[in-house]
Amino acid sequence: MFKNLIDVIIKMLYIENQDITILEKRVEVYMKEKRRGIGMRLCMIQILLSCTISGCNDTPPEEIQVDDLFIEVQEATENSQENAEEIIEICVDLYKEAAEQNKIADLETIRSIVNCLGENGYPAVDSRNQINMTKPEKVVEFCEKVDAQEEAEITILEISYLGGFVKYDLHTKDGNVDVVRSYYKYENGDMHREVTGSYQAEYWNYTEEGYLMFSGVWFSEELYVLTLSGAEEHTALRVQPLDETYRELSRKYLNPISFERNNMFIVDWSEEDFGDLNFYDMYDILYPKVNGQYVPYVADDNLSVSAVYQIPKEEFESVIMKYFNIDSETLQSKTVYDSVDSTYEYKPRGFEEVEYPEYPYSEVVGFTENSDGTITLTANVVFPYAGDSKVYAHEVVVRPLEDGGVQYVSNRIIPSEDNYRETWHTPRLTLEEWEELYGGE
Structure with a gap:
């Protein structure tokens, strides 16, 4: 079960x-x-x-009208099939070709599918918002009708990098938006529907930054039978176009770091003052990029014990110094260093330092090439889970290297009254917290 x-x-x-x-x-x-x-x-x-x-209401399972729920889902499934065959016919050959070449997840494959659907009149975008949406004017018009509380409907396609797409059939009336969500998967030469669910959007916003963001708890018959509940969904679709150069800069410099288990783009720091930048988190992120494998220093199987490792000086510094212009003395002052053994103390993140697995991403919206060879990137932090297309803006300075590598020079949060707190991040335990929890073990 x-x-x-x-x-x-x-x-x-x-x-x-x-x-x-x-x-x-x-x-x-x-x-x-x-x-x-x-x-x-x-x-x-x-x-x-x-x-x-994760976002369900307080209604006890026995109070939910199961029969009514199934009828609604079945009706939504039938209605969503109206244009599905046409959509599949438009793109299935592209999936077949990509599968034969083992390029299902290739960016250019996704781009060709998005553009092909657009040429046939459908608003389409990729699931990572790396490709300009086709037919965005139709989505904008639909959003305007939502605001005007007029009746309207639209189909939006979100193309996955996993070999399929989500088909959103949206219907609005009196300012409410009903969503029918169908997932289609390409497999063995055929595109078939895996699941369909429906919900009324609890949150709906077409943002100033050009994103359509909506969320709700959707139901499908199969899921409800197993869980007596629905699945919470947070959708963020970039409607307005973005310069391709901006996207390339994001993919090259920001996405490899991102926001998971680190504070690099959360705190202010620079080469002159690294501030609260956590180099242990950076070690975790950068080690695989330098060594081609995950960090071998893992948490202890015994949950009541925290593993402690001593990493040789050369090994630790070779990872950090490849991406930061920092000397040994400064790095040692920002970590726990044993000068006798010439090792860096390292404690892998434990269960008290786990983060909820919903993260934002940074999207470059401008850049400046500086006279010293560095590049200043201006980026907005987009957080689909919070329905926010600009949690805050920040400036990241990078130094491209001749060998194709990069050094990160600084990060600065741009002050604003509208800045949102970074709720996704859990910092590592301080020395005092660690001692209290593990008793120096």
């Missing part, structure tokens, strides 16, 4: 994964609860249900 539930959840939530799946990350979150006394069986139930009910 648990295995089937996991399979359904992974398929239905349609999550874009990078190095670690959201399910794995939530295992970490709930293992924190386990060490506080929650049993393993309950812990596992929480892990699975958290993937689907």
